[in-house]
Each structure stands twice: as C-alpha cells, then as structure tokens.
Amino acid sequence: MTATETPTRRITTAKAMAEAIGLEMRANPDVFVMGEDVGAYGGIFGSTTDLFGEFGADRVIDTPISETGFIGAGIGAAVEGLRPVVELMFVDFYGVCMDQISNHMAKIHYESGGAVKVPMVLMSATGAGYSDAAQHSQCLWGTFAHLPGMKVVVPSNPYDAKGLMASAIRDDNPVVYLFHKGAQGLVWMEKNPRSIGHVPEEAFTVPIGEAAIAREGSDVTIVTLSLSVQHSLDVAEQLEGEGISVEIVDLRSLVPLDRQTVLDSVAKTGKLLVVDEDYKSFGLTGEIAAIVAETDPTMLKKPVKRLAVPDVPIPYARSLEYGILPTRERIAEAVKDLMA
Amino acid sequence: MNPMNRLELYTEMVRIRQYESRILQEYHADKSPAWDIGAGLIPGEMHLAAGQEPAAVGVCAHLKKGDGITAPHRPHHFALAHGVDMNAMTAEIYGRTTGLCKGKGGHMHLFDPENHFSCSGIIAQGYPVACGQALAMKRKGTDNVAIAVAGEGAANQGAFHESLNLAAVWNLPVVFIIEDNDWAISVPRSDSTATTSNADRAAGYGIPGVRVEDNDVEAVFEAAGAAIDRARSGEGPSLIEIHTLRLWGHFEGDAQAYRTDLETVDERDPIPRYAAMLLESGELTEDQVQEIAATADAEVDAAIQFALNSPIPAPEDALLHVFA
Numbered sequence: 001m002t003a004t005e006t007p008t009r010r011i012t013t014a015k016a017m018a019e020a021i022g023l024e025m026r027a028n029p030d031v032f033v034m035g036e037d038v039g040a041y042g043g044i045f046g047s048t049t050d051l052f053g054e055f056g057a058d059r060v061i062d063t064p065i066s067e068t069g070f071i072g073a074g075i076g077a078a079v080e081g082l083r084p085v086v087e088l089m090f091v092d093f094y095g096v097c098m099d100q101i102s103n104h105m106a107k108i109h110y111e112s113g114g115a116v117k118v119p120m121v122l123m124s125a126t127g128a129g130y131s132d133a134a135q136h137s138q139c140l141w142g143t144f145a146h147l148p149g150m151k152v153v154v155p156s157n158p159y160d161a162k163g164l165m166a167s168a169i170r171d172d173n174p175v176v177y178l179f180h181k182g183a184q185g186l187v188w189m190e191k192n193p194r195s196i197g198h199v200p201e202e203a204f205t206v207p208i209g210e211a212a213i214a215r216e217g218s219d220v221t222i223v224t225l226s227l228s229v230q231h232s233l234d235v236a237e238q239l240e241g242e243g244i245s246v247e248i249v250d251l252r253s254l255v256p257l258d259r260q261t262v263l264d265s266v267a268k269t270g271k272l273l274v275v276d277e278d279y280k281s282f283g284l285t286g287e288i289a290a291i292v293a294e295t296d297p298t299m300l301k302k303p304v305k306r307l308a309v310p311d312v313p314i315p316y317a318r319s320l321e322y323g324i325l326p327t328r329e330r331i332a333e334a335v336k337d338l339m340a
Numbered sequence: 341m342n343p344m345n346r347l348e349l350y351t352e353m354v355r356i357r358q359y360e361s362r363i364l365q366e367y368h369a370d371k372s373p374a375w376d377i378g379a380g381l382i383p384g385e386m387h388l389a390a391g392q393e394p395a396a397v398g399v400c401a402h403l404k405k406g407d408g409i410t411a412p413h414r415p416h417h418f419a420l421a422h423g424v425d426m427n428a429m430t431a432e433i434y435g436r437t438t439g440l441c442k443g444k445g446g447h448m449h450l451f452d453p454e455n456h457f458s459c460s461g462i463i464a465q466g467y468p469v470a471c472g473q474a475l476a477m478k479r480k481g482t483d484n485v486a487i488a489v490a491g492e493g494a495a496n497q498g499a500f501h502e503s504l505n506l507a508a509v510w511n512l513p514v515v516f517i518i519e520d521n522d523w524a525i526s527v528p529r530s531d532s533t534a535t536t537s538n539a540d541r542a543a544g545y546g547i548p549g550v551r552v553e554d555n556d557v558e559a560v561f562e563a564a565g566a567a568i569d570r571a572r573s574g575e576g577p578s579l580i581e582i583h584t585l586r587l588w589g590h591f592e593g594d595a596q597a598y599r600t601d602l603e604t605v606d607e608r609d610p611i612p613r614y615a616a617m618l619l620e621s622g623e624l625t626e627d628q629v630q631e632i633a634a635t636a637d638a639e640v641d642a643a644i645q646f647a648l649n650s651p652i653p654a655p656e657d658a659l660l661h662v663f664a
Contacts, residue, residue, distance in 0.1 A: 032479075064509060069468050069502030076472020076486070079458070080408075082479065084472075099499075103462050104469060112451035113442030114661040116458070148662055172664040 008198040012185025014046030016158040016199045017123070020165035021085055022051055023203040025059060028083065031169055034061040034070055035087030044089055045125045045184050067097035071122065075105050078120040083169055088124040091140045091178060105174045106149030120175070121168045122150075127180035127227055127277060128325055130189055134313035137321075139226070142276075142283035144176045145254040151175040151208055152254040156183060156229035158197045160252055163206025171208060180227040180277075192230040211258035213265070217247035220335050221265040223288050224275040225251040228326055232275060235331045244339055254284065259291050263299075266292055270301035271338045275326050280308035305334050341565035342402055346623055349401065349557050351632050353393040353611050356417045358636035359426070359643075360388045363416070363433065366644060367592050377593060381648070382433055384446055389417040391555070391587030394610050395519050396421040398560025398582075399487060402568045406484040408456030408473045410466030413448045414519075415459045418489055424452045430643040436650035443653040444661065456486075464490050464497035467516065471507050474514035474577075485513045485571040492581070493524025495538040507577035508545040515567045516579045521586035526598040542579040549579040555610045585610065 011019070025031045032055075033048055039062040042049040052060045063070040067088060074086035088094065094101065101122065108116050128137035145152045151173050155161040161179065168175035185195035214229055215236050222232045229250045236246035249265050251258065266272050272292060274285040285306035292299060307326045315321050363386070371380040378384065389396070392414070400421035403409075411418045419429055424440070432439030433447045440450055448461035456473065460466040470488035477484040494500055495518055507514045518538050522529055535541060542549025548567065552559045560582055567578035585608050589596050596602060618624035 064502075064505060066502040066506060068465075068499050069471065069506040072465065072468020072499065072503070073472035073475055073506060076410075076469040076474070077476040077479075078472070079453075079469070080456070080473050080476030080480075082476050096498075099462055099465050100468060104460065104465060108451070108458070109664055110661045111441060111445045111449040112453070112458075112661075113439070113444045114664070115441060116451050116453050117664050151663070 009201060010196050011158055011199050012046070012196050013155070013158045013161045013179065014184040014186060015049055016162035017047045017165050017179065018043070018049040018051055019199070020162040020203070021048065021169070022054060024166060024169040025051070025055055027203070030081065031083045031085065032059040032061065033085045033087070034063050034074065036063055036065055036089050038062060038087050043087060045179070045181050046186060047087060047123060047179065067093055068100055071097045071100045072104065074120050074122070075100060075108070075118060078118045078174075079108065079116055083119050085121040085123060085169060088122060090136050091124040091126045092135050092138050094140065094143070101150075102147050106147055109173065110149055117172045118174045119172045121165070121177055122174065123177040123179065125181050126178045127182050128314045128321060129182045129227075131316055131318055131321060133316040137314035139178070139278040141178050141225075141254055142278045144178070145284070149174065150255060152178065153208055153252065154178045154225045154254060155252060156214070156226050156250050157194055158185070158199045160206050160212070162199050163204050164208065164252065166203055167205045167208050170205070175208065178226070183227045183230060192227070192234070194230040194233065206252070209253045209256035209258060211252055211261040212250045213261070214248040214250040215246065217245040217269070219245040219269055220271040220273060220338050221247045221249060221269045222273045222275055222331070222335070223249045223251065223262055223265070225254070226277065228275045228277055231326070231328045232331055235328050235335065239332060239335060244335060246335060262288060262291060263295055267299050270299060272300060273305045273307065273331070273334050273338060275331055276308040277326055278308060279311055280306060281311050283308065302338050305338055307331060307334050341569055344401075344558065344561055346558075346618060349397055349561065350614055350618060350624065352397045352421055353557060353614065354632050355636040355639065356393045356396065356420050357390060357611055358633065359420060359640050360390045360416060362640045362644065364388055364588070364592065383435070386447060386592040387414040387590065388588055388592065389414050391585035391609060392519055392521060393417055394555050394557035394560050395517065395582045395584050398557045399517060399564040401561055402565050403487070406456065406477070406482060408470065408477075408484070408486045409458075409489060410470040410473070410486070411450075411457070411459045411489045412463065412466060412491060412494065413459070413461045414491070415448070415450055419450055419452070419457060422457055423455050424450065424457050426639060426643040427646040428452075431647040431650045434647035434650070435652070436647055437653050438646070438650040442657070464494035464499040466490065467494075467499050467503035468506070470514050471503050471512055474507065474512040475510065478513055483572045485515060485568055487515050487517060489517045489519065491524065492518055492520035492522075492529050492538060493527070493532065494518070495541065496532060504542065504545040504547065504577070504579065508547050511574070511576040513571035513574070514577045515564070515571055516577065518579070518581040520581050520583045522601070523586055523590065523599065525590045537581060539579060539581045547577050547579060549581070551581045551583065553583045555582070555584045555608070557610065557614060
C-alpha cells in the first residue's frame, strides 16, 4: 500500500452481520440476541461471531432447541419494548415454529389495529450448494414474503449485510433477515470471493426496501438477490468480453419490494431474466414478471425468462443438486437466449 | 399476597357473568338468518366464559400495574378481571373504530398494551409469548409477572411443554394457568390426555404444579397468590390447573349433543354457589345481591351502547396497520 491509497478493511458477510449487531447492542441496551448456539459458538454460520465475549450470556443467550418457545419469547419481549435479534438456525426449521412467526410475530401489529409493535429481527440461514439436501438447503424467502406483516431482507454482500442488519434492528416492525450460507464467507464452505469485501468500521444503515443496481448495463436486466447476485456479477463480467452488457438489480429487500428500480431497468434494456434460488412456481420470479406485465408489457422485447429451482426438493448428490440450482452456466445460457 | 376480599371476588364474578350473558343475548338477537355465524351486529365465532369466572377472578385479584396476561380464544373473563376497558373491548367485539384494535382483532384477538393484555386464537401459542413478556420484565428489573392462560386441551401442544421448559431453565416470572373445563370442544380430557392432572406435568420441568378442584374462587385465589408471590420474588415459574366449568357451548351455536354432563351443569354453576355461601355466613345480603347485579347490568348496558354508537370502520382502513 502506498501513502496515497485509502486503506480499506475487508471482512466476511458473517463478520459484517455480527459487527452490526454488536454496534446496535452497544448503542441500545434493549437489543439482545438469542438462538441456538449463538453464544460461545458464535452462531453456526458466524452471524454472532465474538458477541458472546463482549456482551456475555445475559445479552447473547443460548436457547434450548425449542424454536416455538424461543421465537415466541422473542415476540413477547418485543411486545414489551425490547429489541430481540432471534436466530432460527436454518430457515428449513420454519416448520416447527411457523405459527409463532406467521400468526403472531407478523400479525400482532395488524390485529391490534396498530396498538402493539413487534420490533424484532428473525435471522436465518438459507441456501444450497454444499450437499446438505432437502431439509437444510432451502431459501424460502418467497414463503415469508407471501405472508403479510413481515419485512423480508436478503443481503448479497458484506456491506449490505451490515447496513441492512442495522436497519432491521432499528425498525419497529418484525424483519426476517435471510442470509445465504454460501455468501457468508465461511472458511469451511466454498465461497465466491464477493463474500469478502470492504465494510466501514462505523455503524451505518442500508435502507430496507431499496434495491441496488449491482452492475449497470444496457442489453439485459437480471433481477435477482442473495448469492445469485454474486453469480450474476461473475456472469456479467464474462459476457462483457462477448459484447453483452448486463444490468443487475440486487433486490436486497423482498418486503417492501422496490418495484420502480425493476421497472426502470427493464424499461432501459427491454429484456428481463429473473434468477432465484427459491422454488419457481408461485414465487419471486413470477411476482417480478407480473409486475412488469401489470405495468407495461410492451417494455419487453422478448418474453421474460425465469431461472429458479424447478419445483423439486433440494437433492443431496452433488450432480443432482447442481442439476437444479441457478448456476453461473445456467445464468449465462439464459442471458444468451435473451440475446439470440 | 393480597388479603382476600370475598365481596370483591363475588362482585367481579357477577360483573363478568352479566357481561357474558348480555353478549350471548346480543349475539343471537339479530342473527338473520339465525344459522349464519357471520350475520348480525356481532359476527363470527363467539367463545363465552360463563362458569369459568373463578379462574380469572381468583388469579387477577393478585395482579398489579405492569403485570401481563396472554389469554386464549375464550378471553373475556380474564380481560375484564385484569382491567381491560369494557367499552373499548365491547366496541372491538362489535367491530367498531373505537374498539381496542379498531375492529381488526375481534373477540379472539383483543390487545390492550396498557394492561399488557393480549390474546391468541391458536391453542397454547400464547404461552411462549408470555415467556417473552416475563423475560422482558425480568431484564427491566421489575417485579412484574406474566400470566399465561390456556385450556386443558392446550396442554398436549408442544408450545405448552416448550414454554414450561424455557421458563424453568431461565427462571422466568411467569405463572401458567390451565383452565380445565373438561371439554376440548367435544373431546373429553380422558380421551386426549395421558395424565389425570396436568399439574403433574410441572414435575417434568422441576417447577411447582397445583391442581385446584371444585371451581372455587377462594381456592384459586390461594393457589394463584402463592404462585404469583413466588414469581415476583424471583423464584421462578409455576403451573396451576383449575378444574372449572364450561357452562355453555364451545362457541355460540354449539348444540353440545356430545356432552354427557349437561344435566348437572346448572347445579355446578360457581356463582350461585358462592352467593349462597356468603349469604349463609352473613357476608352478603339479598339487597346486595340485587344491587351488585344491577350495577353490573348498568355498566354492561353502557358498554353495549358505546359500541352501538361507535362508527363502523371504512373498508379502505383494512389496508392500514400492516406495518408500523
């Protein structure tokens, strides 16, 4: 490094999440963390790294394997004015606690006619790609986004992970914060280099409900989120050499959804590919296509393309799993189809 | 423990009974067609708590400002005994803008943050939320307690067991109340529950468990007082099962053809029984009986008038309050 260069600090997505939680905990004594193995372990996917050492067992609370119990307890604490950050280890475990999430966390504010607030973050690990099979590999963000009353944020990189976490903790609504295991920058899992990046040390926020243009382009719009943003960026760099200019919209939030940024990009390029690691039918890819169709289908020079998990559970064997995921190869192929 | 005031216990039970009786009457008064559960000034399901007054009154006599309750789908008796405003609650039941929840909640979803009172229509799912309230009370350094209420049918739900374990392992100031009214809608507890007393289940979590028989408000008062004192002084959670009585159907319109104990229901009504005891001992007079009922009637009548005079929500208000 020369004296004229600005030093940049590069950290993993996992570390960025933990750092945001730590900064909010220092600033506000009402913020605390609970979940399975969030204490001395630091979260199975690193989301609470080092917090236990700084804040102790009183504010970084290991829970029993009892998701209905401790997510419900998070709701009760939030109703009483605290700001719990609760981790559901894998989003796939939603089945044992969805009543608390959907019928309580998400509905209490509405049911009460606005009288009761539930300022709670429910963070959870999502995603496939490492042979964890059908019960530990889903994304499911479309499921949460479908049910009213929860904000849903899905960061794709360390900077957004930190900024969105700060926003989520400060929000007076329940926020479901879904991070992709493959984008956490974990040492024990294959990762895209984009899972490590520059993040300022100080506290900052990324607003919930604003998509980002992850890359500007003019020929094709890819609307996507989470780890698929990283893959799409790789593909865009590769296709640039082939003369194809790809614009990438990183949604960052599903609820609220930044429709305008999607529409503006599609208006510019006229070609839309939606990439989603969640299931295809009745989900995000259909929602984005519908938004364009409802607004002005004549923006499209080609029919919308959708690339998502083809309505099968996530299989175990590497060959099978990569047979259904939205890989770089499939993204590139879909873009080329749109350009043909 | 608060000193027991028999006249107050009696008066509050009568107040609740008059309320439930009037809601019963009003619920059916304008159902047209009569079979249509969604018709009338009070639409939807209606679960009334007549017969279960001793549970609510005996427990709530020990509560103070800042104490919380999560109630189940049959919540009126605990709401009223805990000080939820009768006018706002009634307006909510009538679906009016002046209701506790501006007409968005209805009778199964009453929320009164001022009294830390909430409901859940999902069996046993208020228990974990009460644990969280208790966790917050403890973290804030108060001596407040959270009361979690559910029926005996709820004690076979995972949420019940998870909550007892969580409260015990974290030593939370929460008191779990099971109202055993013998019937989980139409299923008797003998067909659903492997133990004769849910209080025995407390032992599995290392916390005190007490079963109160006879639907006796004074016995509830004693048991609840001990458990609430224990929670307030930081000694942790307790479970109390109260063997109570569902005087009417599971919901209004329930013909109760399944019910084998209907013949003896009236003689088991706890309020006339308690009145007779107090009359016998001279702690209550016939004049007072009339006067207490008349006072309750007047209050309930005013609440119903308040509801009827309140505006119906504008349809577009359905879009409000999804987010804060």
